Amino acid sequence: MNKYLKYTLIGIVIISVIVILIVLNINRNNKKEVDDGKTKIVTSFYPMYIIAENITEGANNIELVNMADVNVGCLHDYTLTTEDMKKVEDADIFISNGLGMENFIDKILESNSDMQVIDSSVDVTNLISDDNEVNGHIWTNIDNYIKQVESVAEGLKKVNEENAAIYDENAREYIEKLNDLKKEYYEALEILNGKKAVVLNEAFEYMGQELGLDMIVIKTDHEESTLSAEVLKNTIDRVKKENIEMIIIDKNDNKSNAETISKETGAKIFELNSGLSGTLDKDAYINSCIENISIIQAGLM
Ligand SMILES: [Zn+2]
Secondary structure, three states: OOHHHHHHHHHHHHHHHHHHHHHHHHHHHHHHHOOOOOEEEEEOOHHHHHHHHHHHOOOOOEEEEEOOOHHHOOOOOOOOOHHHHHHHOOOOEEEEOOOOOOOOHHHHHHHOOOOEEEEOOOOOOOEEOOOOOEEOOHHHOHHHHHHHHHHHHHHHHHHOHHHHHHHHHHHHHHHHHHHHHHHHHHHHOHHHOOOEEEEOOHHHHHHHHHOOOEEEEOOOOOOHHHOOHHHHHHHHHHHHHOOOOEEEEEOOOOOHHHHHHHHHHOOEEEEEOOOOOOOOOOOHHHHHHHHHHHHHHHHHO
């Protein structure tokens, strides 16, 4: 064989091998970006994550992710982080509380318009404050919470039919547990029916409504330390005048104003769990209600 021909052939073989290797490598890199086939379900924040955790247990080909960090607490007045955007940009399903809690939803949909949004609040009757603001903290009422569980299960069944039977069964089981809880809770907290309370955290408005509390709800955006001197003084006057015995706040709230009101009036502070943060345990919601029973019972003894 001609010497030059031989070198040319060797050259062609080497170049071909290099080209093949490059093509294979490009394909491999592309595959990493291709969808892994799983349905990605993102919940907006903690209470929604606990619901989704219960409903999706054992579901096939899904990935469940919570968007806002658990330490964030409530989402009202929340600003999305870069991390949050990363979590939702390839999501297939977004589970929201609804009632304005996720007022950033348009921004998410702009970056991911294919995402299906499930609104858990569709069957819940909401409370509206004197200044026309909707209270979105519906889950603190167990009956509302059960409706939210039902709506999330229905939504998931529609958009992820593959797991419909699993969602149905999980929702049935969870609601059964919640109904048992409700029975225990109503019985234990019957003592609250008609009792007067000043509530310094709007999340408890739905809870108080369910238990028949006679409430004065003071809007604090979960931060009772923000009360103005005037509101504080008026509250103290009302608590004295109406013989109010209970001051309700969240156990994570700064309690300086509650303490001032208590000192001035003798009303007792109840530091309850509004279910806005906690462990990622499936039974976290149920446990938060049981915790509240103990705190209320101990406080009223
Ligand atoms: Zn809130």
